[in-house]
Each structure stands twice: as C-alpha cells, then as structure tokens.
Amino acid sequence: MKLRHALTSTALLIFLLSSGTLPAQTFPHGKEARKARNRFLMIGTGLGNYKSIDYATSPLLYSGTIYSGMAAYEVESFERVTFLRFRTSYGALKSNVETPWFNPRNLAALATFSYNTLFRLNHSNAWYLYLGPLALFDGQFRVNTKYGNSALTFNTLFSAGLSFRVQHPFEWKATSFKFLGIKFNRRDRKLALFSHVNLPVYNILFRPTYVTITNFIVPEMQMAITPEQIFGGTFSPLAVYIESGVSYYLQNNNALRFSYEWSFLQHNAGDNKIQSASHLFSFGLLLRFNPVKEN
Amino acid sequence: MQRNSYRITGVISLLIFTILLSSCEKALMDRQTENNPVSNFESLWNTADQKYSFFEYKGIDWNEVYDRYRPMISEQMADEELFDVLAAMLNELKDGHVNLVSPFNISRYAFNWYAPQNFDFRLLKDHYIGWDYKITGPLINTRIEYQGKEFGYIYYGSFSDYVESADIDYVLGSFYNTDGLIFDIRNNGGGNVNNIYQLASRFTDREIMVYKAAIKNGPGHEDFTEYEEVWLEPKGSHPYLKPVILLTNRSCFSAASFFTLAMRELSQVTVIGDTTGGGLGAPAGFELPNGWGYRFSTSRTITPSGQNFENGIPPDHTVWMQPEHIAEGKDDILEAALLNLAK
Numbered sequence: 126m127k128l129r130h131a132l133t134s135t136a137l138l139i140f141l142l143s144s145g146t147l148p149a150q151t152f153p154h155g156k157e158a159r160k161a162r163n164r165f166l167m168i169g170t171g172l173g174n175y176k177s178i179d180y181a182t183s184p185l186l187y188s189g190t191i192y193s194g195m196a197a198y199e200v201e202s203f204e205r206v207t208f209l210r211f212r213t214s215y216g217a218l219k220s221n222v223e224t225p226w227f228n229p230r231n232l233a234a235l236a237t238f239s240y241n242t243l244f245r246l247n248h249s250n251a252w253y254l255y256l257g258p259l260a261l262f263d264g265q266f267r268v269n270t271k272y273g274n275s276a277l278t279f280n281t282l283f284s285a286g287l288s289f290r291v292q293h294p295f296e297w298k299a300t301s302f303k304f305l306g307i308k309f310n311r312r313d314r315k316l317a318l319f320s321h322v323n324l325p326v327y328n329i330l331f332r333p334t335y336v337t338i339t340n341f342i343v344p345e346m347q348m349a350i351t352p353e354q355i356f357g358g359t360f361s362p363l364a365v366y367i368e369s370g371v372s373y374y375l376q377n378n379n380a381l382r383f384s385y386e387w388s389f390l391q392h393n394a395g396d397n398k399i400q401s402a403s404h405l406f407s408f409g410l411l412l413r414f415n416p417v418k419e420n
Numbered sequence: 421m422q423r424n425s426y427r428i429t430g431v432i433s434l435l436i437f438t439i440l441l442s443s444c445e446k447a448l449m450d451r452q453t454e455n456n457p458v459s460n461f462e463s464l465w466n467t468a469d470q471k472y473s474f475f476e477y478k479g480i481d482w483n484e485v486y487d488r489y490r491p492m493i494s495e496q497m498a499d500e501e502l503f504d505v506l507a508a509m510l511n512e513l514k515d516g517h518v519n520l521v522s523p524f525n526i527s528r529y530a531f532n533w534y535a536p537q538n539f540d541f542r543l544l545k546d547h548y549i550g551w552d553y554k555i556t557g558p559l560i561n562t563r564i565e566y567q568g569k570e571f572g573y574i575y576y577g578s579f580s581d582y583v584e585s586a587d588i589d590y591v592l593g594s595f596y597n598t599d600g601l602i603f604d605i606r607n608n609g610g611g612n613v614n615n616i617y618q619l620a621s622r623f624t625d626r627e628i629m630v631y632k633a634a635i636k637n638g639p640g641h642e643d644f645t646e647y648e649e650v651w652l653e654p655k656g657s658h659p660y661l662k663p664v665i666l667l668t669n670r671s672c673f674s675a676a677s678f679f680t681l682a683m684r685e686l687s688q689v690t691v692i693g694d695t696t697g698g699g700l701g702a703p704a705g706f707e708l709p710n711g712w713g714y715r716f717s718t719s720r721t722i723t724p725s726g727q728n729f730e731n732g733i734p735p736d737h738t739v740w741m742q743p744e745h746i747a748e749g750k751d752d753i754l755e756a757a758l759l760n761l762a763k
Binding site: 176178182183184185186220221222269271272273274275276320334335336337338339340341342343344345346351353369387389391396400402 | 702
C-alpha cells in the first residue's frame, strides 16, 4: 500500500514537471518567442489577517493583522507565464481569550517563496487557461513569550505541486464622464482579470518536536532539525493558496495590480496538529523590463 | 453590450469562486476548545500525562492524582478556586520547573524549603572578599589570602546574566598566579544553559563528556529519544587547571545544577556545600483553553555513568553554615573550601 502510494506520488510529480512541454510546441518558439515575452518586476505591499491554532503549545486560536511586502519577477508570453515570487509578512497575534492585564508578546513572521511555469491550455482569446508545476516554500514562525523555552513554534513547508490559472484580458475604450461635477477623460486601457490556484501536492513539513523544543541542553541540538520534526507526504499537509485580482496596464506599459489571496494549511499529527489561514489584500506595481515592440 | 455582460459575469464568477473557497475555512478550521473548569483540568492533566518526563523516576501515579483531583472540579467554581486545585495537582510533580501562570498568581514548587540558606553575601563582603571586589561582566571576583597562600574567588549569581568570553578569560587570566580558585554559585537559580559551556570550558584542556540528555518523544511515560552525549570542549586563552572548589547550596537550580554536573566531571574540581536543588529536566511551556500558561520538565539528564540527580546533586563534602558561626562572621562553607585548597 505504501509502495503504491509512493509510486503514484512519483508518477504525479514527473507528470507535473513535464506536462507543460506538449502545448508549448504548438506556439512559436526560439529567439522570436523569447523576444515577444513581457518581463515585469513586481513590487507590492499588502494588508490582511492571519490566524492559527498550533496544538504543539496551545488549543487557542490566535489571529491578528499582518503587514506584507512582496516582490516578483514575471514573464508572460502567448504560450506560457512564469512567476518567481517572494512575500514576507509580519504581525502581532492575539487569542480570543480575554486576559487584558496579562499580555505576553505574540508575534508571527511569514515568508513565502514560489516558482511557477504555467503552460497555456486553450486558444480562446477571451479566457486564457494555464496549468503547470509549482515549487513552493512557506515558512510560518510564531513567537509567544508565554511559553518560555518553547516560545518559538513553526511550520515550514517545502512543496512540489500544481498550479492553475485563469486569465481574462480586456480593454476599456477611451471615454469621458462626469463624476461629482468633475469631468474625467479616460484613455484606452488594457486590463486583465485573473485567478491563480497553487496546490502543493508532494510536501515536506518541518515542525517542533513532540515537546515543542529540541533538546537544548545539548549544544549541538539547539538549532538542529531532528528526524522527529519532519513530516509530510502527498497532500499532507493539506495546503491551498488562491489569489484573484486585476492587472491594470498603464500608458507607459507598466501596470498596477490589486488582488486578494486566501491561503490555508492544515496538518493533522495529534498533539502536533497545526491549522493556519490568511486573507491578504495586496497592491503591486509591475515595472516592465523589456521595451514594448511597436506594431 | 453583450461583451460587457459577459465580462461582468466573469468578474462575479471569479469573486464567487475565491469567496466560496475561502469560506471553506470555517468548515476546515477547528472550533476552539471549550473553556470551562473541566476542559481546563482535562487539558492540563492530559498534556502533563503525555509530556512530563519524571513520572517513573519519581514514582508518581498520575492516574491516582487524576482520581483525587477531578472531583474537586465543578462547572461553577471561581477562577481562583480552579487555580488552587490545578496548582496543587501540578505540585504533586515535586519539581521546581513546574509553574502555573495566571493573570493573578504564579504557582511554584518550593524545592528548597527545608534546607538552610547556607549563604550570606553581606557576611562574605564583611569578612572575606571586602567591598572593593571587581565586577567583570556578571562575575564578582577578587583574591583571598589564606594561610600564606593566595586564591582566586568568583561569585556568579545567575545563569540568566550572560557571560562574554572576554569576561571569564579576563578573570582567569588575572588569577594565573594563584594557588587555587573558589567558584561560588550559591543561590544561583539557573538561567541560560549557554553560560554553562562558556564557563566550564575554561577549566579543561581536553574534550570531556560531562552528561547525557534525552527528551520526550511520545505519549508513554518512558517514551524518550536516545541519550545524546554532551561534551565539553576546551576554550579560552587561559585554561585554569589548578585546584578548583565549587560552592553550592540547595538554591542552586536548573542551569546551576547542570554547571555543577559538568564541573564535577573535571578532575581538579571539588564540590563543597549542600546538595543542589536539582532541576535537570528542560521545561517546555504550554497553554490552557482559558489562556493560563504552564510549564514542566520534558527531558532528563544523567551523568556519564548513568546516575540521575534530578532531585539534587550531592557535593563531595557536605558542609552547612552553622547559626552560631554565622553570628561570629564565619562562612563554614567558604572556610572548608579555603582549608581544602590550603592543604
């Protein structure tokens, strides 16, 4: 049973990593295709909410506002899109148990690093569908001084998985309109709606030990990861990241992006169970790297 | 017009798709554990049952403890009453590393209540080290003349006070021409374990195994990792290899006991004073459904030969300060140390 499970996982992983090459063959390729790609550097910021229940130390739900900074390198072409993204978030958390005069510091620091190359599945000009492999790191670190030696708990996920993206490009034609008595002239604008799903499939998860601290009496163990701290498997933990938003292309071919992302992670391991979720609204500026080719 | 409605449908579909999936969160995430006296009692008892490290060593029947304390819990009891019951239950573990922390009180086990203090710093200053001693980082240090010989004296009051390499190297360097050293850690209640190695590594010129430690890795009372050996490596520019007397009392706890455990493995070190308070299990912290914190030992440490001194490390020579001698300005423990060095 275990062997079958491993074989299925390996086959799925090989499929995910190789599946994109087939549709790419139907599009122009080589130097011409590479020139046609749009390259963007995205710099953004976000505001959201993060919550977690980490049974390693507490049965309480902790939540709080998080502040994010993000950067990405994106390449778009007819046949595929590539994303290399990094995001870090930071926030103070509180439990919903009222202890107003007993308020230890409880902080969360999150870091996500992901890489996608997604291949276009269809030829429709209205809705672009993409599918491709995902490489993901998601580190969530929480510090609660109430727990003394076990103040630091964490879940760090390394994952290979699958990504799906749907994108709908459209245009706003030039128009004039009045709003609150003020006349506005809008130029032609290109926009794109998108929804992007990252689904980790084959996972390795690092967690605290059974008693939440490594054996810190032993100097070599103070920062060590022991075998007891490594979990994972196919769809274990269960994690999903979904982002929807809109890109608004400016006259200078840079772009603005507004998006909402929901992420969820759950790992069931008895006392070491962890659940976390986040909601993040973000704003990004996409700076175009390569010049636009005039028609 | 048709294109617009097509687009609006698309936008709405994307939004609904995202919101629907994110609303799964409510179904996926656990509801918070109920917060009432019974759930708090059960949470505490169960976590301790699965993660405390000295049930077998101390011969504690934790199920019997449950049977005795569970009837004391009722849904209507006040927070203060609940605290008293839970604190009393935790104190059955007879462990100085056990605390229950509420907004209005912190419980603790008085591991040293029956022992004399065996330390008086004012007496030390008045009759032995004077008032012009050096303070190098957290290390109080001076020289003491006794029977025509000169000895170094170091007092280190808390392992929570970080010792820089430069601190201990300076002090031991200044004692290079002394005939011996007294290292006094009486009343040191512990702190950061890194300071153990920072200090002890200055008293050896070779690697030496000083103890072994294992940590809980499963719910059974005897579920532990394999023992990991802890080796002391020589450090510093002036290793002190002349005779050293380590002074201890019952208030030496946790990191101070680890330090004692490490130092007693060194051939030139003699321990004089009283049995330490023990505390050789690393405590981990947790939380109850009502937000109160608690901690207890989750590991155990033994000597290289396999002895477990969780309840206290006995000295090589037990000496207590006698009240009549204290009145005369005499520290019996320090006197014994000086006599031992002067031999």
